[in-house]
Amino acid sequence: MRSTPFPLFLASLCVASPLPKVERRQLVNDVGILNYALTLEHLESAFYRGALETYNAKAFEEAGFSDDVRARFVEIAQHEAAHVTVLTTAVEALGGSAVEPCQYNFPHTDPKSFAVLSQVLEGVGTSAYTGAANLISNGLYLTAATSILATEARHASWVASAVNKLTPWGSLGAFEVPLIPAAVYTLAAPFIKLGSCPSTNLPLPLKAFPPLIYTSDLVPGHTATVEQNPATSSATHISFFTGLDKIFVPITDGQILVPEGLSGAVYAVATKSGEEATGDTIVAGPVILLFEKDSKGHLIN
The missing domain is CATH 1.20.1260.10 (Ferritin, core subunit, four-helix bundle)
Known part of the structure; x- marks a missing residue:
């Protein structure tokens, strides 16, 4: 990756x-x-x-x-x-x-x-x-x-x-x-620097999700470790956003199997659902993962 x-x-x-x-x-x-x-x-x-x-x-x-x-x-x-x-x-x-x-x-x-x-x-x-x-x-x-x-x-x-x-x-x-x-x-x-926005700005009704932190490299087809913390304690899956698809991978003892075939910019979130990644089910993330490939489809290390 x-x-x-x-x-x-x-x-x-x-x-x-x-x-x-x-x-x-x-x-x-x-x-x-x-x-x-x-x-x-x-x-x-x-x-x-x-x-x-x-x-x-x-x-x-x-x-x-x-x-x-x-x-x-x-x-x-x-x-x-x-x-x-x-x-x-x-x-x-x-x-x-x-x-x-x-x-x-x-x-x-x-x-x-x-x-x-x-x-x-x-x-x-x-x-x-x-x-x-x-x-x-x-x-x-x-x-x-x-x-x-x-x-x-x-x-x-x-x-x-x-x-x-x-x-x-x-x-x-x-x-x-x-x-x-x-x-x-x-x-x-x-x-955005904290407290730096003009007081006249109407606040956006959005709040950031907690961070999703992985403690080992994410390589397609290999196991990776996800940091366990209060924010991710309710997470059951990591969802990888790739194109229009969402690939859900179960978290087992803090580890996941990174899906094969990931390419380009992929976003990963922790969810409490194995079927939906929405504002109601995401508990942490996203993080950006760059799986860069050469013109022959080989991952660039």
């Missing part, structure tokens, strides 16, 4: 919290859903703006990147800023109050670690829009959201393949993983 420090970082910083309810009851209307998307776009926009202010063209060159890589990241930053503008306008057009940006902390230290984190964030963003599309009732805003989704997917593919020299597709390739809003918020929350 090709992994990065960032999935572990995300898992370790997630704060334990009560289980959220079903997202359709939480994000009760299009204003709530669009503000949820705007929260993510503010984060992404700040991520690119801050990194590009930190790393100049010489830094990218010294990191081994070709001349065009930083220029493309500048374009992506412009895209994310445009997404912020469009979503802000949409929320206000519906009579809502658009959320403002918070302060953020991104754990990159050089252009290479920035590029790895970019791949992770773009993948999460793509899964976020995929998972929330069915919650939008207004056809005009659904079209806008799916247009943003397509652009986020292009970002993710370009960063993964052209920059990081990894698989350009998401999980399984043919289908993107849809993530419920609470799962996305769990992955995004560690980047």
Whole structure:
């Protein structure tokens, strides 16, 4: 499995919290859903703006990147800023109050670690829009959201393949993983500095799930150990999200058998059900697992 420090970082910083309810009851209307998307776009926009202010063209060159890589990241930053503008306008057009940006902390230290984190964030963003599309009732805003989704997917593919020299597709390739809003918020929350959001922001009715921590490498077809803690004490299964599928694996004495055939970005959660992974059954996670393969289908170690 090709992994990065960032999935572990995300898992370790997630704060334990009560289980959220079903997202359709939480994000009760299009204003709530669009503000949820705007929260993510503010984060992404700040991520690119801050990194590009930190790393100049010489830094990218010294990191081994070709001349065009930083220029493309500048374009992506412009895209994310445009997404912020469009979503802000949409929320206000519906009579809502658009959320403002918070302060953020991104754990990159050089252009290479920035590029790895970019791949992770773009993948999460793509899964976020995929998972929330069915919650939008207004056809005009659904079209806008799916247009943003397509652009986020292009970002993710370009960063993964052209920059990081990894698989350009998401999980399984043919289908993107849809993530419920609470799962996305769990992955995004560690980047938001506590208490930094403007007091005028209406709080999103979402809370992060507790962390899911594994204490051994996850390799398809091999046994792995899941840390036992109060958050996972009620968990009976680990569910792997791959494409549109969810693969449920029973937890036996703190161990699981990692499914064969996992590919690309896979999300794992601990559940108290062997059939459903929803806001009512997830007890910990998600964590992001990157099972990178070469063009012949062989895992990259």
